[in-house]
Amino acid sequence: MTSTQPRPIAYEPPAAKSGTDADYDQIVEDLSKASVHRNFDPYIHIAWDAPEMAIVPNDPRWILDPQVDPVGKHPWYKALPQEKQIEIGMWRQANVAKVGLQFESILIRGLLQYASKLKNGDKRFRYVTHESKEECQHTLMFQEMVNRVGMDVPGMPRGMRVVDPIIPLFSTFWPTVFFFGVLAGEEPIDHLQKDFLRAGANVHPVMAAVMELHVAEEARHISFAHHHLRATVPTRSRPTRFVLSMAMPIVMRVLCGAIARPPVQFRREFDVPDEVFKEMFWKSEDSQNFLSDVFGDVRMLAEQCGLMNPVSRRIWKALGIDGRSSRYRSEPSYNAR
Structure with a gap:
């Protein structure tokens, strides 16, 4: 029997791209598949109520590591009871988790706005939506940790919390700068957590579980940001690339300060002397090394994107975030070896 329904127009896939564009599309597709086959739920993969996860007073595993944490390294902290x-x-550590939550919230809103502007068929839509879903899981995980520690921490400095609603707009109007911000937020937290795990620091099991889960998924998120910038920045005009080369270190330094440096409540709560706080962030040699090490991967990315030039190098140096570029992503800290 012959169908009386009109035959649909045969679907013709878009012409295959060549070179870097085709490679980038394949990477995005692979990352999307990885998001399906390897993802985590903090309420399934973290045994919050297990006896060893209990948070009790006077547990020495909460002492900040003297080899990794900028506060833990300082003689003032080491001399305390x-x-x-x-x-x-x-x-x-609860405040770092709260900062992570707040940053992920900004990232989720920006990614969804970015996705809403993509054309039908763009492979990035699927990936950034997957990433947004994973970041939602991270916010649940971070808040659960904060609640269990039981300290009313504020997270980011007040200034950053005030401009919080504005930052996601960059994903629509200045997407390259937005992805600079993505790395400026993700790299310091990822760097610090990897250093803790590599050092075998004696951290509380709750903190260890949160770090391990977060590092596992952030590797995919950071990979996308690196590939995205490598694929898109070189297509910009020369004047635009020059402006971006100057914007990149500024975004890195501003957001790193907001994420890694405790807010004013920390100083007030624990009577931290002003000079001590300045040494921790970022006057001492140890803290300067930390600030430089955090952005080794990003300096490598800037070189790959053609964003390192005599002017931008001076900005990196003036902001105290210059140094040797990583030879490969997630290379261990040069100053830690």
Whole structure:
């Protein structure tokens, strides 16, 4: 029997792209598939209520690591009584989790706005939506940790919390700058967590579980941002690339300060002397090394994108975030070896 329905127009896939564009599309597709086959739910993959996960007073595993954390390295912190070190360690690590939550919230809103402007068939839509879903899981995980630690931490400095609603707009109007911001937020947290895990620091099981889950998925998110910028920045005009080369280190430094440096409440809560706080962030040699090491991967990316030039190099140096570029992503800290 012959169908009386009109035959649909045969679907013709878009012509295959060549070179870098085709490679980039394949990478985005691979990352999307990885998001389906390897993802985590903090309420399934973290045993929050297991006996060993209990958060109890005076647990020395909350003491900040003297080899990794900028506060933990400082002589002022090391000279405090153990009870005070534990209290400060709990506050700081809970606050880092709160900062992570706030940053992920900004990222989710920006990614969804970015996705809404993509054309039908663009492979990035699927990936950035997958990433947004994963970042939602991270916000749940970070808030659960904060709640269990039981300290009313503010997270980012007040100024950043005020401009929070504005930052996602960059994904629509200045997407390249937005993805600079993505890396400026993700790289410091990822760097610090990887250093903790590599050092085998004696951290509380709750903190260890959160870091391990976060690092596993952030590797995919950071990979996308690197590939995206490598694929898109070189297509910009020369004047635009010059402006971007100057914007990149500024975005990195501003957001790193907002994420890695505790807010004013930290100083007030624990009577941290002003000079001590300045040494921790970023006057001491240890803290300057940390600030430089955090952006080794990003400096490598800037070179790959053609965003390192005599002017931009001076800006990186003036902001204290210059140094040797990584030879490969996630290379261990040069100053830590």
